[in-house]
Amino acid sequence: MPRSALTGTRIRERRAFLGLRQAELARRVGISPSYLNLIEHNRRRIGGKLLVEIARELEVEASQLTQGAGAALIETLRLAAADHQAAAEELDRVEEFAGRFPGWAQLLADGQRRISDMERTVEMLTDRMTHDPFLSASLHEVLSTVTAIRSTAAILAETDDIDPDWQRRFHRNIGDDSQRLAEGAQALVAYLDDSSDDAQIRSSPQEEVEAWLRAQDYHVAALERGLPPSLDSIIAAAPDLTSAPARDIARAYLTRYRQDAEHMPLAAFAEEVRAVGAEPGHLARRFGVDAAAVFRRLAALPSDMAPGPVGLAVCDGSGTLTFRKPVEGFALPRFGAACPLWPLYQALSRPMAPLRAVVETAGRVSQRFVTYALCQPSGAAGFDGPPVLEAAMLILPDDPDAAPGVPVQPVGTSCRICPRRDCIARREPSILSDGF
């Protein structure tokens, strides 16, 4: 379908700028003035040869008539209509609507964006409410204190013949509880204030490390050199790594990163990816490494060398996510457990068996990704020790050629914020399907 987003409006404006009459332009491109009028009022779509001819007569590139802010407006309106049956039925008139009522269209688009932002905030806060022990305990404390104050205040207000001793006692209780409430509320506000910037609440050492890696796009350039600096010097130069546990996690990550860089030198690896693609099996054979190492290397490629956005999720044997590099459209939960249908967890149940799956995420606009997953021992437990496993899942943009005929697996982020109804793997109700 052509995306002529407000093209008609631009044609009209350009024609007026050139002082060209509508009938004259119509004559030059071989259409009737009434048809051009419909185009200019966004009531007819335009594309192909006619668009090129009109652009030529208006002395501009055709793309100048079809691209720009108007396209973003139309896209947002399409998104708004996606979940609304009546609007979806009129989707083919979206450009006409935006052209005839630009103010209302912008209002609707702004509202849609605001709703999306608020939904993300609600998801994040609910996720935190559910899984952040500090927040949960703090809110419980505040509610309990409010209850005590309310009950005591009601007694004082509603009991005319209260004994003076009881009265003094309740006054004292209210005073104590008020103080406690004030302190609890201040602590809560301070906690939320600290975490409101960047929408990233670094409540764990793992999150400190992830924030540090995110800031450098998950690529540690210093470790790509032939003679890299010491890991300790890299860590010492990282102000984001404020806690000792975070520095320990970073050290383990960098140790592995350096090994991967030695086995798969950046230039050779990037060239191989460029030449033959990002199929991990091929790259593992080419460089003589296991597929999980290839996953990590692909996720650490600079964006100008990567085959598109690359995500990576790693979990231990308990299913806890120990590393998260999300990609747009495939969120990885910050708290609590992820979607049990992820190939990551299927790999966990079948150690050493590589998996490839095309997944489709839940949400207003579903997206497909090709995922590769593998589970293998992560440490030498010996013959008598328990097996210690680690699974990794690489997330690549969907490519029908890369995984032809592979059935599509619907997945979510985590049950709490997943809108899929009747999911066989659901653990708990969704705040979305509950109409939070």
Add this chain to the structure above:
Amino acid sequence: MGKHVLLIEDEPNIIEAIRFILARDGWRVDTHSDGRTALQAVQARAPDVVILDVMLPGRSGFDILKDIRALPGLSGLPVLMLTAKGQSKDREMAERLGASRFMTKPFSNTEVLASVRELVEP
């Protein structure tokens, strides 16, 4: 002597307020604050009605309710559950485990008193 209520709650000033309201209404009020020994307290004191907080030190009110309902002779004991979590799943859990009533904090004194009265004299 009035009817007997056992209040299992760990917040001292909530205990004091509820005790005052119920006592003025003619109830005999016993209190208990430790989740780990709450079941024994219920058995030992044989109240007419129990007010049970969900978030208790040592043991959750849900676990205590489950044990109460499993004991012969206590399956019909009226239990009013109190919680600071008003989520539907907590309410569903309370109903599933056999709570007679469910009330979220902050509640009003009138609601608590009315509920306790209704549980004993429906």
